[in-house]
Amino acid sequence: MTDVIKRLSEYVANQIAAGEVVTAPSSVVKELMENAIDAGASLVIVNVKEGGSELIQIVDDGCGMSFDDALSCFERHATSKISDVNDIYSLSTYGFRGEALASIAAVAEVELLTRREDDELGTRVVIHAGEIKDHSPVACAKGTQFIIKNLFYNIPARRNFLKSKRVETSNIITEFEHVVLSYPKVTFCIYDNEQIVYNLPASVLRPRVSGVLGKQNNAALMDLYIDNDIVEIRGYVGKPESAKKSSPHYMFVNGRYFYKSYFNKAIQLAYEKLMPSDKRYLPPYVLYFTIDASRIDVNVSPSKTEVKFDDEQAVFQILELAVKESLGKNGIVPMIDFEAGSPIDVPLFNEGDDIKVPSLDVNPYFNPFDESFSFSTAVGSFDGSFRSSISENATITGSGSFSIGEAAFENSYSGDDLIDLDISGFNENENATSVNVEREEVFHDVDIEYINDDNTSSGQETFEDIDVSAENIEIRSCNKFKERYLIVSTDLMIFVVHLARASWRVMYDGLMRELAVTKTLNRQKLLFPEEIELSAKHYYIASEQQGDFMSLGFDYSLEESNRVVLNSVPAEGGGADAQLLFEELLDSADADNSTDGYLKTRREMNVARISYIASSAKRNISDKECLYIAETLLNSVEASYAPNGKKILFNMTEDDIEKILK
Ligand code: ADP
């Protein structure tokens, strides 16, 4: 019998490891940037082409490597950062596995130029798919430069699996942002296809945060700081009005980016009632956690962003307190009573302790029209050390809503202890509907849990999907119900129609038809061109997709320092705020990484976004418009679903009614 166990060749082992470390061009950028930081660089330049698949170049002015190290750094488990297993517990550097360079060199063409300050000559190493092509002295700048070409060229399955260049570039920029937000004292630049995306001079934290999040977000940021036995948290959170579905948000623990949706919840709890309670709504924030390294576990896979905290619930509660305190200091309720003892000294909780999150009691019987009703009793009291300061700030408007500070709410109550923002999007009373409220509707409908085409025909629903493609359906009556629905009857059946979604669908179909015929949407010139300052990422998207956005009816010029001047918007967008329309479009262009949903193409999604905003900007839809919407909808092929895949209507035939009334 021969032995069956063979030792994997170094080459194969590195390729396998590469599957874990080098998952995409963005992970190469991350690893190389982290190495540059570890090497003490004060300047790091990133240069990518074609989403990193053609070129990733990282230049630093760090400590450089010796002639021998320049080669051995590519060996698996070669690292200058630990030599003893105990070292990993006191780790201050990023990498310690010594895997990144070996993995990258196994799956690309790599060139390294490096020189230490005191060496006269530097070193050049060239490795193609793990094979050494050159190792020689060379004249070069102090520091290190990695040039990675044709990533995954020797593994076609993985090269073909790369996402679009746009998505890969966007992911690279995201990784870049994570590193630059951790190291404000280092100068960073990043170029994409020779176009500069970020140029961030060495600085301190706030200007760096501003450089990444853009001036507009920056203006809304409040300082946050809390420190106690368990954790120190510092950073910035946005005021409630800056909360959006796609706000930039970043968390770092001990200098390392991580993501934890559980902590988002803590932030949302703190904003409770100051912004819509949808879980995708967040203020912009950048938060830095400092915690004893033995109380967290980052040792998942190097490409993962998960971190496990030993005291997860306590950190959650501390974060919520910190955000509340920050809101309170900025005069935004709910307010903390600073006199009633420090809320900051949270005791250490033991595992299994029942930790109660402070909450705000709301009286469900609150009625602003009841004059005998005193507002302070309506609001009730906060738990623990929170005191309600709402009674001072609250004003009751006569329009069926009340407002606290800057936020306004409808006065309905949903049964849990949150006030439910019940918005039709087509509210009669325009004045009572604040910006927050409109956005709530954006929320419910737009984003976009796509459902698959085949889902639409499956399931045993009581009411069948309607095939209305056959011939013209004639409407006998069409009436609004509760401003949100249409009750439509034809000769054969009754339809209950969700008005907002129907109007969205009809506008969407109209725009898609127009695009198919004319290739561009009609533009409407703005009376006063609007200058908008964008985040660097949005600016990048605006410049990269200018052609496509122009065909959708936007006309804008790209100006210095991330500004654009908006001259025209899609004519259909009529009532909508031009800037909002444009920024929502940039958000959607940024947010979507996959197009395999109900809507197939980027174009369709952009049009869905435009028509959504445009249709929801319409108020007081007249009976005539309702009739038009119902007629157009019922006579279109895809009457059943809104562009986000949500059901628009159901129908009842005479049989159905008889069955029910049997
Ligand atoms: P790790 O970072 O886990 O040590 P890497 O494979 O990323 O593993 O890097 C291997 C070694 O190469 C590092 O420990 C370091 O000594 C050296 N090295 C990598 N990049 C640089 C750089 N930009 N400047 C100086 N030395 C570097």
Ligand code: MG
């Ligand atoms: Mg490394």
